[in-house]
Amino acid sequence: MDITEAQRATYEAVLRLKDAPFVAQRPAYFSPAAAAQGVSNNLQAYGHFAQTLLPLEYTGWIDECTAHFASCYIGDWSPLHKLVVRGSQAQAFLAWHGMRDLSRFEVGQIKHHVQLDENGWVASEGVLCRLDEEEFLYTAGSGDWLLWRLSQGSWDAEIEDVSPAQFIFGIQGPAALDTMEKLTGESLRDIAFCRSRMSSINGVPVRVLRTGISGELGYELHGPVGHANEIWAAAVESGGQFGIRQLGFRSQPVQHIEAGIATNGLDYIASSVVTPAVPRQFRVAFPGGSFVPENGVTDYFRKPAELGWGFRKGVPDRDFLGRDALVADAAKGEPYRKLVGLRWNASDVTAVLAATLGEGDLPDAMELPRGRGPVFDEVLVGGQRVGASTGRTVSVNLRSTISLCVIDPAHAGPGTEVVVVWGKPGTPQREIRATVAALPFKPDRRRTDVSAL
Numbered sequence: 001m002d003i004t005e006a007q008r009a010t011y012e013a014v015l016r017l018k019d020a021p022f023v024a025q026r027p028a029y030f031s032p033a034a035a036a037q038g039v040s041n042n043l044q045a046y047g048h049f050a051q052t053l054l055p056l057e058y059t060g061w062i063d064e065c066t067a068h069f070a071s072c073y074i075g076d077w078s079p080l081h082k083l084v085v086r087g088s089q090a091q092a093f094l095a096w097h098g099m100r101d102l103s104r105f106e107v108g109q110i111k112h113h114v115q116l117d118e119n120g121w122v123a124s125e126g127v128l129c130r131l132d133e134e135e136f137l138y139t140a141g142s143g144d145w146l147l148w149r150l151s152q153g154s155w156d157a158e159i160e161d162v163s164p165a166q167f168i169f170g171i172q173g174p175a176a177l178d179t180m181e182k183l184t185g186e187s188l189r190d191i192a193f194c195r196s197r198m199s200s201i202n203g204v205p206v207r208v209l210r211t212g213i214s215g216e217l218g219y220e221l222h223g224p225v226g227h228a229n230e231i232w233a234a235a236v237e238s239g240g241q242f243g244i245r246q247l248g249f250r251s252q253p254v255q256h257i258e259a260g261i262a263t264n265g266l267d268y269i270a271s272s273v274v275t276p277a278v279p280r281q282f283r284v285a286f287p288g289g290s291f292v293p294e295n296g297v298t299d300y301f302r303k304p305a306e307l308g309w310g311f312r313k314g315v316p317d318r319d320f321l322g323r324d325a326l327v328a329d330a331a332k333g334e335p336y337r338k339l340v341g342l343r344w345n346a347s348d349v350t351a352v353l354a355a356t357l358g359e360g361d362l363p364d365a366m367e368l369p370r371g372r373g374p375v376f377d378e379v380l381v382g383g384q385r386v387g388a389s390t391g392r393t394v395s396v397n398l399r400s401t402i403s404l405c406v407i408d409p410a411h412a413g414p415g416t417e418v419v420v421v422w423g424k425p426g427t428p429q430r431e432i433r434a435t436v437a438a439l440p441f442k443p444d445r446r447r448t449d450v451s452a453l
Contacts, residue, residue: 071243072173116322212446215259260439
């Protein structure tokens with residue numbers, strides 16, 4: 001059995017046995033590049049990204065967290081759900097299930113595809129790439145909502161789950177272009193932001209996508225899992241002279257907060273979790289943190305405008321699932337909460353980190369650089385709840401503890417002083433001062449003009 005067959009067989013077993021005991025009945029599922037990654041995975045420690053086990057660290061989280069600022073990194077996003085949608089009505093199906101206009105969607109183009117439910121909540125979101133006239137690739141934390149929705153209709157379209165057959169490697173940072181051009185042996189300066197085209201590495205066909213999950217100049221490589229090890233190793237070698245680092249799972253989510261990007265399953269819970277399309281990719285436990293929901297699980301759901309994905313000129317006329325709910329919201333005249341950044345007070349954070357060295361009750365620990373899984377913390381102004389903070393992380397690039405926050409508009413102005421309640425209810429909670437900041441926390445360099453480099 002070759003690696004492609006092995007990945008498919010294990011992937012299907014993991015999904016089929018998702019509630020079975022780990023290892024005893026449910027097999028361990030690793031990246032298709034696990035062999036190449038194992039060379040530098042000195043700690044031999046792994047973390048779960050969806051159903052896949054990835055190395056936690058290579059050279060250390062501080063070194064890896066600075067790579068997209070100083071040079072570049074290669075990171076593994078192969079665990080993402082990857083769905084190929086094809087057929088004469090594939091575009092119409094996707095257009096109905098996404099709030100973005102696909103009428104001028106060109107072959108090779110990339111779009112952020114935000115999918116809503118009937119109530120206007122975000123049900124799924126990811127990256128949509130047009131591969132051909134009637135063929136599209138959707139990559140996301142979970143594509144189960146899209147799979148379920150297709151099964152509910154009569155569209156002339158089909159979806160193929162190609163997750164175990166393809167790898168996705170991200171190469172991000174100021175040295176990404178030099179690394180990629182050396183790796184592919186050709187100029188890639190014709191690929192504009194949110195565009196893609198085919199290339200090759202050592203004779204292996206790969207798709208190169210220009211993306212920006214780090215907020216910096218960046219690319220993705222999509223290719224066949226049978227060549228994942230050799231291409232990962234080749235990328236590390238090609239980027240060696242430019243200071244490339246391998247990005248461990250522990251450091252992967254940090255850049256999203258710096259760039260002001262909300263992540264499914266971490267900064268909000270997709271509304272699809274309460275439908276028959278409960279995601280298999282993210283096995284979400286109940287969120288941690290000090291935030292206590294008043295309306296049940298829907299308090300963790302988000303409207304697109306609350307995540308910075310709303311419309312600039314109002315809800316458009318074209319039809320899409322969830323539009324009626326957004327129109328009704330607009331008619332009420334109630335402004336959506338806004339997504340902002342928070343900079344946490346360094347002295348207050350230090351007191352929590354140093355609590356184990358002093359006396360008194362111990363607050364919940366702060367993992368570095370950030371905790372794992374979804375954590376929602378209550379945000380107060382004058383003792384009243386005004387929002388929820390997520391994604392608390394130590395940014396060594398900004399020399400600050402930062403987070404995202406969905407907050408009432410009256411308190412969304414940069415410089416507003418708020419208080420974050422740290423610690424689960426029933427623990428010795430701490431109040432941490434924080435200041436509202438505009439997003440992103442750092443300059444957005446995703447659209448760097450590479451022709452001038």
